[in-house]
Amino acid sequence: MKRKLRFWYATALLMASLLFLAACAGGEEEAPRMPTPTAARQPTGEPIKIGVNIEQSGAASVQGEAYVRAATLWQEKVNREGGILGRPVELVIVDNKSDPTEAAVLTRRLVQQGVVAIVGPGTSPTTLAAMNAILESKIPVFSMGSADSIVVPVEQRPNVFKTPFHASQNVEAILVDMKRRGIQRIGLLTVNNPYGESGLAAWRAAEQRGEVQIVAAEKFEANATDVTPQLTRIMSANPQAVVVWAIPPGAPLARRNAVENLRINVPMYHDAGAGAELFLRLAGQSAEGAFMIHPKTLVWDQIPPTDRQYQVLQEFGRLYTQRYGEMSGFASYVWDALGLLKAAIEKAGSTDPQAIIRSLVMMGEYVGATGVVRMDPRDHLGLSASDLVLVTIKNGKWQLVR
Amino acid sequence: MSEFLQFVASGIGQGAIYGLVGVGFVIIYNVTGIINFAQGHYLMLSALTAVSLREAGLPAVPALLVAIVAGALAGVVTDRLVINPARRHSPLMLIILTVGVAIALEGLALLIWGVNPRRYGPFTAGPPLEVAGAAISRQTLWVLGVTLAMALALWWFFQRTLVGKAMQACAMNRDAARLQAINPAQMSLYAFTMAAAVAGVAGVVLVPITSAYYDMGVPFGLKGFTAAVIGGLVSPFGALAGGLSLGVAEAVGVGYVSSAMAEGVAFTVLALMLVLRPEGLLARVRMRWA
């Protein structure tokens, strides 16, 4: 019996190591090293530490992966180009596992490790749970959460900033297109998690203002495998358009169910969370013709040179797609947060957290990949809905509508 | 009416998957007396393996078969490395051990496949079939067909083969079975292998409908367990029927009650079933193993 057991453990060990090797091989394949262009000037001295507190596993890990990719890419670029103030940048990337408690603990830990600023947490619940630790730290913190309450009221959030558009701005931009098409009555399908909830709240607010009429609002679970019943309910209310507020795999699933099972023929709008490359991959053929409101990053190669963001988008788009083979809808939020921090540190000429915060709110304009950021002491987001574009999918590619 | 039919059609497709996962719970529980918390994780492993093999360019049939075998292997490993060495532990410890297995499998999947959901296309392409105004996708038909085939295969196995009869004997009375020279440890191995394989079949037919991702094990495990409990945890066919009724109840619940609480439907059913009728809805029918 004992010998048998030993045999099985040996087998398991062998299998585990094989799997491990496979995993390592997979990892290498994913990140081919880019040839390093001649370094501008080797950064020297004490590295500037910036914390990156991200949901690399757990419920919000789909965004988390893109965030970490963007952060890694940014660190390499900046250090190649001479660092910040001539000093190298060191990102301390930690995984909070989408767990609110862990996000709070990690914020304190990063502060203790002497970071000058933190990027993350990346969702609303993790950010709000970490808020106490963030406020006590008094260092600049950028969140990628969607809830407005992360930076509002600004008096109580002196050192908190965020980079993704508010849900209300996404709604505003979709409404512009709906008005153009004469759409008044909509059906709303939101994922039953904090992300969907913030979208639902923003649409309810728009309805209150009389800008739209929500004839049906349904929810679905983030791990749902079929949302046909919800869509059936929505369609029976006869809406002129359907809005889906979800991240992958929910958003592409909804699209597929709508197109393949119900052959819905009204326009379907998705928000920026629907997930770029994952949306295409998971929705397949059915993705054709879906509308998505998004920062210009998805169509970075179609933006005319006259656009203010042209330069930034070219650089970000090229670097990101060369490294990872495809664009991500989420990556630019971290890219911009880090870029803003760099600009602020350079403007302040020091890494003193208070000086960084001062120069962030006094910066005037910063042209980022997500949009043109104009932060001021009253606005710790600084984006305007006019920087969002409407895109659609043609022949498996993102197309700029306007 | 066509709306109601649509809910039922959606529910049956989902329910068949729940039922297949539930079958595994029933087999393991009857043969070994253990509720295996990692049941949904075999489905996840097979689904992700199938996606990887398809992406690597393997043709559909071998890819799916290999993926099912991979899931079954995970069952073998669970039994040999964890359950068998611990068979003298209390039931409490055994439950917690399977929880440990589930956590480890999920972590392993995250290590290998990462976080992003993946998918491959349906087995046969084409528009959905219209039945009285309700749309049924072709993959749903595959799911139903495969479920039916599995039900027949299980019936044949338990009724017509010696091993199947030995497992039944084990389920009825383990000590008596031992007296008949049936080795319970071996039966336990067979039970875990079969349960994992059936879950694996569910996994590979499910991917085209939704997608495969590392943390899909827990939700499917819970729904599968609910299906098994509705069927009284005594018969694989009870579990299949339980799965179908759970799927339909969920879809109809979404349609006519509230979509925000849809997930609550399944768990409330589970709680009520356990408390009010732990012997299952179908106990009176006494289907037992066939």
Add this chain to the structure above:
Amino acid sequence: MGLNRWGFLAFLVGIFGLGVLLIPVADALPFLTRANLVVFALHAIAAMGLTLVMGFAGQVSLGHAAFYGVGAYATALLTAKLEWHPLLAMATGAVMAAILAALLGRVVFRLRGHFLAMATLAFGLVFYVVMRGWDSLTGGNQGTGGIPAFALGGLRLDSDTSMYLFLWGVLMVGIVAARNLIKSRPGRALVAVGASEVAAASVGIDVARAKMSVFALGAIYASVAGSLYAHYVTYVSPDSFGLLPSLRFLVISTVGGIDSVWGAPLGSAVVVLLTEGTREVVPKFVSGATGSYEIVAYGLALVLVLLFLPRGLAGGLALVVQRANEWLRGRERPTPAAVLEEVELR
């Protein structure tokens, strides 16, 4: 552990000293902060409730985080919205959790073994769904915030250090209470129930009542920890009280050892070290490593401990202490088989 009352008290003082000593240790270790100590103590208190339920009444609960959630939400809603005194809110939460547990126990303790476990699992999931769905009360998925720091008279727990010391004190009270319970008459009845329900019933113990009360007591531990959690984080959302947190409490209790009052603190410490240790060590070997390694380590630790140390780490330690004692006293060393037998008999 074979100590008398005074010995236990002295031991307790020593342990309290150890708790204070952990602060400089956490400061010195690069991968620990005082916030880790707070989380360690919170989880230890909550898991101790589960230890009582599992170890002393032989019942498993896969929905323990729900009671943690009851305390957290009671504190969140009563102190932030109605501005109740934190202590009053905490007590209200504890009473609610106890009532809920007693009601649940009344229904589910007719079930045995696996069915009971799964019924508690279902209860935990339903609680989670309700917390997410009942927007008007709980804030739904977005959670609810604005919870003030815990304040009692002049004592205000607004730093990690003060919070941790207070929690460590609560933990000590919890340990003493649990130990006294075990030594008391109803406690002995409980242990008897855990050992054999039939035997306990045959000597006139009201088994159902005994189980219900230990379930309620376990819920109170979890609820108090939940209340303090809410004060510490100042914001609660459903994700902190779902299935995964329930499983975490289960891991803490079982890895620590369910038949010792020291099991929960030990298990909680191990989980914190495992979490932070893998976070620190693994990326040095594998670039781009994430929490997945930790998840694997979690699962494997659980399986290995249960396979090789079915009485958990506390049980393993007790065995070591016993061996050392015997060695010091120069007694004839018993054969390993005899020791094992003795252990299993307990």
